[in-house]
Every structure is written in C-alpha cells, then in structure tokens.
Amino acid sequence: MRKAITRLGAVTYRFFNEAGEIFSLLGKILFFSKKLIEDRALLFEQMIAIGYNSLPIVLMVGAFTGAVSAWQTNYQIEGYVPVRFLGLATYKAVVIELGPVLTALILAGRIGSSIAAELGTMKVTEQIDALESLAINSVRYLAVPRFFAGLFMMPILVIFADFIAVLGAFLVAQLFLGIPPQIFFSEIPTYFHVHDIMAGLYKATMFGAIISLIGCYIGFATTGGAEGVGKATIRSFVLSAILILIADYLMATLLF
C-alpha cells in the first residue's frame, strides 16, 4: 500500500513537473514570437517542411477518409434516412471531425516525430549547446519557427484534406453507389454553416500548436544518444496523439 502511494506520488509529481516544463517552453516561445518577422526566413523554411512537404500524405489521408466515410455512412443510413442526406452527413463529419483529427494524427507521426528527432539529435550531439555558446537562444532559433509553422500550416493542410475528402466521398457515391452529383450535394447548401468549417479550423490550429510544441519539448529534453532519439520520436507521437484527442473533446464541448 505504502509503495503504491509512493509510486502514485512520484507519477503525479512527474506529470505536473512535465506539464510545467511544457508550459514554460510555450511561454518562452510566445515571448520570442516578437522576433518572428525578423526570423521570417527560418519560419518560411519550416512552413515548407511542415506544410508543403506534408501535402501528399495529407491529400492521400483526405481522399481515403472521404471515400470510407461515404461508403460507411451509406451503409448506416440505408433504409432509414433518405440518400440525399449522404453528401451532407459525409461533409459535416469530414469538416467538423475527421478532417482535422485524422490529419493531425497523421502529422503527429510525420511532423511531431520529425521535430523531436531533429532537435533530439541536435541535443545529444551538442549542437544545441553550440548554438547557445554562439549566444543564440535555442528556443528562439529552433522552437519558435517550428511552433508557428505548425500553427499556421495545419489549418491550411486541413482545408486541403477536407476538400479532397469531400471529393473522395463524392467519387465513391457517384462511381460505386450510383448517387448522382445533384443528389449528393443537394442538402449541403441548406445546412451549410460557416461555423462548422471554422470549428474544424480552430481545432486544426490547436492541433498544429500541440504537435509542434510537443515535438520541440521532447526534442529539447532528449538524452542518451541514438537510443534516446529513438525513444523521443515515439514519445513525441504518443504524447501528441493523446493531447490531440483530449483537446478535440474539450474543443467539441466548447464549440458545439
């Protein structure tokens, strides 16, 4: 019993300690955000790495998400709900939930892990110490551009993912379910709310911030050589994914 309490205490301490360090890093990033214009070259470099280079995987995820959504929604509503609502149901599911969350989870693996591995390698090979020894603040130089690139690019990627997902859903409906375009899109204008799209983009922005912040935090905290870098990449993905799902729930309760 005593051991269990001790262990619980240690875990609780670690949790709050780590949460404190993550918020401390966020505070430093926000403090140095005033240098963002000055450091725009670094920001654009990261926007390309995080945004443009992620586009192929995001488009693929979007296309299949839409296709599966259409197929399964059709299966679920068949006989209960008129088929003209298929397009609307798929569109709403994609824009509000599937687009932002699935894109974020994929990018937590692609971008978050990549940031953690890159900064982690820099940490264990003393490159971050070298940067600091040159009187260059490592948070300003490394974390700020990555954080804001994630924050800015994630909503843009989600817009692409949403568009391709709806297109994928439409193609499945047209080619395999025999639903013509005028039926598939018929109910969307009636039930279209800008709020749905904005809610998805708010979520995407939050997820982008989580992915970049956790990647940077884990990267800076890496120790232990190549093994440590390997563990950091896994940890970055797992922690980002958990936080994305928690943030998704919290934002859903706030936005709807």
Next chain:
Amino acid sequence: MIEIKGLTKSFEDKPVLQGVDLTIGTGESIVIIGRSGCGKSVLLKLLIGLLTPDSGQIIIDGSDITSLKESELYKVRHKFGVLFQGAALFDSMTVRENVSLGLTEHTDLSPDRIAEISDEKLRQVGLPDIQDLKPAELSGGMKKRVGLARAIAMNPQYVLYDEPTTGLDPIMADIINELVIRLNDELDVTTIAVTHDMVSAYKVADRIVMLHRGVILFDGTPEEVKNTDNEVVRQFIEGRAEGPIKPVPIGGVSLGNHRSG
C-alpha cells in the same frame, strides 16, 4: 581574467564538482586534465552558463555570471568561442554557414563580408576550399577544424576546447595541437582546454591543473607536472592502472550528452 570560487555542481545528488577554486589569467593557455567523468566538461559548460552551478561564483572580467540575467549572460558568451568534443557542427548547414552563423546573427555585416570573414577563418585553420561541403562530407579532423573556425569567427577573448584531440589519429591530433598554439599566439586569446591526452596537454599548456574528486588536486607548469611527487597525478600522467586512483571514476555520472569529462 576568470576567477572560479567554491564552485559545486551535482547531478541527481551525485556530486561532480565539490568546491573548485581556480584563477585563469588573460592570455594564459591552461589545460585541465582528469579522468573521464571527473567533471572537466561540466566545468567548461559552467564557464559559459550552459549549466548552472549549485553554489560558488564564476567571475569573468569582473562580472559574476552565476547571478546574471539570461540576456546579460548571452552578452558574456560573445567573449567565448567553444570547440566541442564532437565539433557539434550544424548538420543542415554548409561549412561556410556553420562558421558564419554567429556573424549573421549578431552583426550587420553584408552577406559578402560575412562570407569573406568565414573563408578567412577557414584558411586560418587550414581548410580553404571546403566552404560548400556539408559536415557529413568531412573527416573527424576536418570537423574539428571547422568547429575551431566557427569558435574564432567572432574574435573571442577566450577559446574553450573540450577534448580537442579525442578520436583523432596522432598526426591529426598534433595538427590540432599546433593550431591551438598558433591561434593562441596570433589571436591573443586565453585558451582553456580540457583533455586526458597528456601529449596534447604538455604541448599546448602554459599551465596544467588536475581535477580529481571534484576539486583541483594539482596546479602547475607542464615541467612541474612531470616532476611531481603526487602519487595520484603520477598515476594519471603515466597512465598506470595500479595506484591510488580506483578503476571506477569517483564523481563520474552519466550526464546524458556529456560523453566524458
């Protein structure tokens, strides 16, 4: 001048430095020797504020860096150039970008002028034609020399060397030693090196101090080191397994990326 007073540092309750007192005069070339894990690299990192001491003072040109704000500490770092053990070159940058980074960040010089200065520093370390290569394309000795060019790019007052010859063949190690001596004379800097390579220590040092069990055990000229009666120092400089120093380093702890010292 650097004055270190009563410096202590522990990691996870394991003491590494237990009251280091050391004064380093301007223009000196001092080599800190000691076993792996004795705290040599920790001492270097404390000197430029990459680590924070548990207690004690580090007074650099009259300013105690242990009580400085972060922004003031960065100003003090302009006085230092550091050659890291593995050179710590930035993988994603070319050699020229590595050398010029400090100038790009801290000066208003034109890109052409910065490139000129970088190329000049590379010439000083004997690497005139590799500006556009990436660190992955360089040998160990070349990486160290590029790291040295980067360390001197901002014309520092103090150049710190963390194990400058570790991992190099004896000929390349001697080239690095010659370079350290030449730069010390030409640039009129204060040289502080940590090493356990005694060939390098004798060649480079005006003064050798030995760090043992978290304190300065010995402080003298290379000749005094060679002639000392201190059994611990003798065992270390002669590289004997038998003697008062036990095989497991006392105070040696894993510091993550602190591979030695």
